[in-house]
Amino acid sequence: MVVGANSKIEFFGLPKGNEMVTSANLEGEQEVLALINEERIRLGMTPLEWDEDLARAARYHAYDLATQDYFDHQSYDRSGGKLVEVGGTFDRIKKFYSASFVNSENxxxxxESPKATYEQWFNSPGHYDNMFNKSSKKVGLGVFYDENSSYGSYWVFCTAH
Known part of the structure; x- marks a missing residue:
């Protein structure tokens, strides 16, 4: 099943791993990656390599956050108007990516911009550590917009060894 940036909700919660959410801002995803890799190189680190499965996991979570209108690393469904946790961060990511150990999620x-997202993560110690973890080798990013949600835009970053 493929869902575009302006599609109505067709799935939510813990994925099966075959869901495909198209990027709402492919250039923005790539811009965030370029900013991260520029800093990794400046720090003498290996640049992160794009992984499409991690990107699918990131895009799925960005979609779920926007369409279900919540902000959390865990995955939720709505039941009777209330959020009910259905799975953890790594449970969700591993539905899409099973090649190696999953490291982190921001x-x-x-x-509204890739640079603002990067700077928010850069200036947060935990998020910074995730972006510049030496053991991280692979990365996927996802962006989804929903003007009817609390925040409008949702950005997700996932890494693995």
Whole structure:
């Protein structure tokens, strides 16, 4: 199943791993990656390599955050108007990516530009550590917009060894 940036909700919660959310801002995803890799190189680190499965996991979570209108690393469904947790961060990511150990996830909301998202993560110690973890080799990013959600834009970053 493929869902575009302006599609109505067709799935939510813990994925099966075959869901395909198209990028709402492919250039923005690549711009965030370029900013991260520029700093990794400046620090003497290996640049992160794009992984499409991690990107699918990131895009799925950005979609879920926007369409279900929540902001959390865990995955939720709505039941009777309330959020019910259905799975953890790595449970969700591993549905899409099973090649190696999943390292981390950053999420951001409300940022209108890739640079603002990068700077938010850069200035947060935990998010910074995730972006510049020496053991991280692979990365995927996802962006989804929903004007009817609390924050409008949702950005997700996932890494693996």
């Amino acid at each position: 999420i951001a909301a409300g940022n």
